Amino acid sequence: MSEARPRERSVSEEIRGNGQGEMRSYYGQPIIKEPTWEWQIPCYFFTGGLAGASSGLGLLADLGGNERLARTARLIALAGAMASPVLLILDLGMPSRFYNMLRVFKPTSPMSVGTWILSVFGTSSCIVAATDVLRIFPRLGQAAETVAALLGPALSTYTAVLVADTSVPVWHEARHELPFVFAASSAASAGAAATIFTPPEDAGPARRLLIGGSALEMAVSEAMKRRLGELAEPYEQEEASSYEKLANALTASGAALTAILGRKRHWAAVLGGALALGGAAAKRWAIFKAGFQSARDPKYTVQSQRERLESRPPDQRRTETFGGDGSTA
C-alpha cells in the first residue's frame, strides 16, 4: 500500500504555479511532438534555395550575353537540383516508398506542392545541362531554362511555408517573415556560389546578389525575431543560438570581403563567397534547430495559447466550455 501513496516530489511539483499565473504543464513534457526530420532537411533547405535562385541568375546572365556566368549558374542549379531529392528521400522513414509522393497532388500540403515544384525544376535543369553540353536541341534547352527560372523562386521559398504550416511555435508564428528570410538567404547563396566559380570580371551580378542577399537575410531575420518577441527566445539558446551567431558572422564577413576586394582579387571573391555560402547554410540550421527547441519546451506552446484563450469572450472559447449548452456558434 505504501507504493500507492503519492511521492512528495510529484505533489509539490504539481501545486507549483497552481493559480499563481505561472505556466502549468504535464510534468514539463512537451505538448506537440518535435519533428522527426534529421540533418538532411536543413541541408535540403540550403541546396533547394541555392538551386532555385541560381536558375534565375543563369537565365538572366544568358539573356544578357554573359555566357561564363550563365554556365556556372546553370551547373550550380543542376547540382542543387540533383542533391535535393537524394537528401529528401534519405530522410524518409521508408525511402523505398518515395514514389508515393507522386501519386497525388495536394494543394493543402506544402510538401506535396514542393515535391512537384522540385520534380519539374529538376527535370528542366537536367534538360538545360544536357542540351548545353551536347549542343543539341537549343530551343528545348531555352524553354527548359525558362521553366526552371520561373519555378526557381518558388523552390527557394516554399520550404518556408512547409515549416510554417505546422504547430511548431517559432515557425508558425513567423509565417509572414520566414519566406523572405529564405528568399534572401537563397539569393545570397546563389550569388556566393557563382562568385566562387566565375572569374571576377564576369561575376558582377553574382557579387551584387551575394551582398544584397546577405544584407537582407540579416535584416529580415532580425525583424522576424523582433516581431516574435518572447517567442524568439529559442534563437538565443542552445544550438540555435550557436548557428545563429555563426550565420551572422559568416554572412557579414563574406559580404564585406566580397564588397571590398571581390572585384579585384580572385582569392577574396572565392573566400568571400565561401563565407557567405556557409552563412546561408548556418541560417537554415538556426531556424531548423529553433523550431525543435520551441517544440520541446511546453511553455512556447502553452503561454501564447493561454493568453489567446483568456482574451476570448467565454462564449467564443474553442476548447473550454464551462456551462450552457456548450455550443459556440
Place this chain on the structure above:
Amino acid sequence: MTDPQRQIIPGSGLTNTPDAYDIEGRDRAQTRPVIPLGQKGYEGEPKPRMGFFTDTTVCIGCKACEVACKEWNHVPSTLMELTGNSYDNTRDLGADAWRHVAFIEQRKPIEVAQEAGVTTPATEGDGDFRWLMASDVCKHCTNAPCLDVCPTGSLFRTEFGTVVVQEDICNGCGYCVPACPFGVLDQREGDGRVWKCTLCYDRQSDGLEPACAQACPTDSIQYGPLDELREKANGRLEMLHEAGVDDARLYGANEAGYGMGAFFLLLDDPEVYGLPPDPEVVSQKFKSLWGSAAVAAGALAVGIAAAFIGGSR
C-alpha cells in the same frame, strides 16, 4: 431505416433503446465533417460522425484502454521505464501509444458530494489531495492538420468522419508529426512510418465500438454518434455544476476551432493534462502562408534581376 451503426453498442454508456439513435429530423450538418480545403471528405453514403467522449471525472486510471488498444491493434509493446510521474509510465501519445492515461496529483480540498458520481480517492489524514486521471486519444478533428499536410494521401477521412493513416501508403515523411497541435502522431522506430489511433476502424465497420471504450470499466470512455455525445456531455457538465464541482469543464465539445471528434470533460486547465489550451487552426492560415511566400518569391525574382543593373563587372 435501420442503420447498423444505430444498433446496440455493447458496453457503452449510451442507452441501447432504438430511440437513443434516432437521429431523424436532426440537423446532421452540425457534426458531418466539414471539408475546409480541397477534396478529402468521404463521398459515399453519409453516416453519422462517430467519436469519443472521455469523462475524466469517472476515470480510475486502470489503463485497461491502453492495454485493450494495444491488444486489438497489434501496437508493439514498449520497454517500460519508470518515469516517477505518478502512475504514468506511458508518458505521452505516440506511434506505440494510441491511448495514454495521464495521472496528476494535486493538493486540493475535496468537497464533492458522492451523488455526483465523482470518484473521491481514498485519502489518509486531512483529505486535501486529489488525483486526476484522464485517458487521452487522437481527436479525429474536423480541421485535421495531419490530413491537410500529408503529401501522399496516406491519411484520409473515413465514412465515420474519423481520420486514419493507411500504413500501405505512408512513406514516413513525418510532416504530420509537427503539424498535429496535440502531439498525437509519431514515427515508429525501426519501421519509419507514422501510426496513430484509427478509432478502431475495423471494428466500427462491423458495428462494434472501439476496443478502449469496450474495455473501460467505468464508462469514462464513451463511443457513439458525435452529436449525441456532445448532448450527453452537456448534461453531465450541468449535473456536476449543480453538485458543486465548479472545476468541471468540457474540452473540445463543439465545432469551434479544430472540431474535435474526441472530446473531454476535465477538472482542471487543459495544459495540466498535457492538452493545448487554445490551439490555432494551422490550415486556416492557408492564404497568409502562401501569400507571403508568393510575395517573397516575386521579390527574389526582382532582386536577381536588379543584380544585373550595372553590367557584368
